[in-house]
Amino acid sequence: MVINHLSQNPEVFSKFNLLKEKLKIYEKSVLTANEISLIDENSKYFGLPKSKLMENSGTLIFEEIMKLDFKFSKAYVFCGTGNNGGDGFVITRHLSNILETSLVFIGDEKNIKSPESNENFKIVKDISFFGNLDYYNVLNSENVMEIMSLLEKDLKLGNILLVDAMLGTGSSGKLKNPYQMIVDFLNVLKSKYYEKLKILSVDIQTGNLNSDIEVILHKKKTNNNCKNFIIKSIGIPKYIEYTIGQGDLNQLSQKKIKKSSHKGQNGKVLVIGGSSEYHGAPVLSALSASKLSDIVSVASVSKVIKTIRNFPELIPYELLGDFINLNHLDNLLDYSKKFDCIVLGNGISLNDDTGDFINSYITGLNRKVVIDADAIKLIDYNSFEFKPNFIFTPHKREFEYMERYISTPDFKSTVVLKGSYDIIFDSENIKLNITGNPGMTKGGTGDILCGLIGAIYATNDAFLSACAGAYINGYCGDKLLESKGYFYNSIDIVDNLSYTLKELL
Numbered sequence: 001m002v003i004n005h006l007s008q009n010p011e012v013f014s015k016f017n018l019l020k021e022k023l024k025i026y027e028k029s030v031l032t033a034n035e036i037s038l039i040d041e042n043s044k045y046f047g048l049p050k051s052k053l054m055e056n057s058g059t060l061i062f063e064e065i066m067k068l069d070f071k072f073s074k075a076y077v078f079c080g081t082g083n084n085g086g087d088g089f090v091i092t093r094h095l096s097n098i099l100e101t102s103l104v105f106i107g108d109e110k111n112i113k114s115p116e117s118n119e120n121f122k123i124v125k126d127i128s129f130f131g132n133l134d135y136y137n138v139l140n141s142e143n144v145m146e147i148m149s150l151l152e153k154d155l156k157l158g159n160i161l162l163v164d165a166m167l168g169t170g171s172s173g174k175l176k177n178p179y180q181m182i183v184d185f186l187n188v189l190k191s192k193y194y195e196k197l198k199i200l201s202v203d204i205q206t207g208n209l210n211s212d213i214e215v216i217l218h219k220k221k222t223n224n225n226c227k228n229f230i231i232k233s234i235g236i237p238k239y240i241e242y243t244i245g246q247g248d249l250n251q252l253s254q255k256k257i258k259k260s261s262h263k264g265q266n267g268k269v270l271v272i273g274g275s276s277e278y279h280g281a282p283v284l285s286a287l288s289a290s291k292l293s294d295i296v297s298v299a300s301v302s303k304v305i306k307t308i309r310n311f312p313e314l315i316p317y318e319l320l321g322d323f324i325n326l327n328h329l330d331n332l333l334d335y336s337k338k339f340d341c342i343v344l345g346n347g348i349s350l351n352d353d354t355g356d357f358i359n360s361y362i363t364g365l366n367r368k369v370v371i372d373a374d375a376i377k378l379i380d381y382n383s384f385e386f387k388p389n390f391i392f393t394p395h396k397r398e399f400e401y402m403e404r405y406i407s408t409p410d411f412k413s414t415v416v417l418k419g420s421y422d423i424i425f426d427s428e429n430i431k432l433n434i435t436g437n438p439g440m441t442k443g444g445t446g447d448i449l450c451g452l453i454g455a456i457y458a459t460n461d462a463f464l465s466a467c468a469g470a471y472i473n474g475y476c477g478d479k480l481l482e483s484k485g486y487f488y489n490s491i492d493i494v495d496n497l498s499y500t501l502k503e504l505l
């Protein structure tokens with residue numbers, strides 16, 4: 001799916017690479033557990049199921065085992081309940097074809113976490129009836145003692161390979177028993193039979209296990225610390241690290257909090273925009289925010305507030321005059337304190353007085369801010385600090401106002417560069433949003449986007465919010481393309497946003 005998209009728009013990719021170079025964002029060679037779980041999810045989403053990745057992992061690790069310059073008469077595979085254990089089941093399947101293997105499964109079969117792990121567990125369970133594979137289940141500490149005495153007996157007879165498929169990137173915090181107990185025993189046996197026991201860890205060594213080698217999958221993780229390791233590609237294409245998918249959405253606070261959230265848990269958003277010239281923009285922005293946030297208010301001039309009063313779900317905050325200006329500064333700075341995120345600029349219009357307001361307001365405020373449209377043009381960038389709490393949502397022309405600053409060292413903001421495919425970046429990350437279609441070029445979709453990003457940003461961090469907002473907005477447009485062709489407008493998007501949010505969150 002992604003390939004079709006990108007091949008249709010090669011110029012997007014050149015802009016993407018240009019920005020990547022300019023920002024000096026290089027491909028990450030070490031990933032955090034969070035980043036790896038993101039890739040995990042998105043691999044599935046872009047057509048690479050975890051079962052395929054597990055098969056690749058187990059098979060590639062088995063091949064590495066065959067290359068070891070270590071003769072062993074028997075293998076033990078220690079497996080946990082997570083997908084690290086799943087990899088271990090695949091390795092066991094291969095090993096049991098060529099030599100006597102003991103599978104030591106730690107935990108209760110019912111607690112095997114994933115279908116792909118379960119699938120592989122069932123196969124090795126069946127094999128154990130055909131011989132060449134002994135199956136042991138460790139549920140408590142005396143099982144541990146039994147296993148260790150079996151292992152020690154075998155060590156007296158010959159060399160043993162021990163595969164550590166107990167815990168991988170899903171491990172967190174201090175090892176719980178029986179894992180710690182197992183690791184302690186294995187470390188004792190390792191020091192006692194140093195040459196006869198070879199320990200190979202799958203992906204990451206479990207706890208403080210004294211492994212001889214780590215076979216790392218895809219890329220190094222921040223908590224890999226075995227000095228002897230090899231890295232195996234398991235077929236995850238690197239573009240997956242640069243594209244936004246369901247994995248990103250799964251990191252949102254909305255996915256983490258229980259559905260029965262109490263009032264205010266979904267954040268409070270203030271939209272500051274509009275003028276006697278433009279009424280609609282702040283309404284679109286506020287309405288889209290109101291699909292997610294508990295409280296949405298619009299601060300604008302009387303003519304716009306008149307429209308706002310038609311929407312009971314929006315809280316009006318009236319400003320006298322035709323344009324937002326410095327007279328409104330103190331009140332708005334004070335009022336803004338009530339909100340988690342401010343959406344600034346929709347329809348605010350290119351008025352000098354408004355420019356003075358924007359530059360004073362934005363420097364005086366310490367809130368999360370989404371800066372859009374004319375606000376982007378009105379900022380005086382010479383003495384401007386691109387703070388980490390700012391998300392800018394420029395289209396191509398608006399981006400020209402700020403492009404030359406993005407590679408300066410104190411650039412800390414997030415940018416959504418809207419286009420046929422949006423490019424989202426901050427000083428450390430860059431991603432491509434591949435949802436959306438030409439039907440979204442109609443007026444108002446930009447207002448909807450920044451209202452949506454503002455609502456998400458109220459309870460999430462900047463880069464993730466920018467990615468998620470762009471993704472959801474485009475996804476909603478793609479659904480409308482299916483049902484209405486290109487003949488949909490921004491009201492259609494606002495009306496359909498709830499269905500999209502329900503589907504994706």
Ligand SMILES: NC(=O)C1=CN([C@@H]2O[C@H](COP(=O)(O)OP(=O)(O)OC[C@H]3O[C@@H](n4cnc5c(N)ncnc54)[C@H](O)[C@@H]3O)[C@@H](O)[C@H]2O)[C@@H](O)CC1
Nearest residue numbers: 053054082083084167168169170171172173174175176203
């Ligand atoms: N990320 C990827 O792209 C791929 C990952 N794969 C494998 O999947 C692994 C990650 O799998 P999971 O996310 O299921 O996690 P793990 O297999 O690391 O296991 C986590 C499980 O262990 C338990 N656990 C966590 N911390 C513990 C602690 N301190 N003490 C005791 N128990 C603890 C938790 O209950 C959790 O269910 C990777 O390391 C890798 O081996 C492969 O299957 C292929 C692809």
Ligand SMILES: [K+]
Nearest residue numbers: 164167202204
């Ligand atoms: K491991």
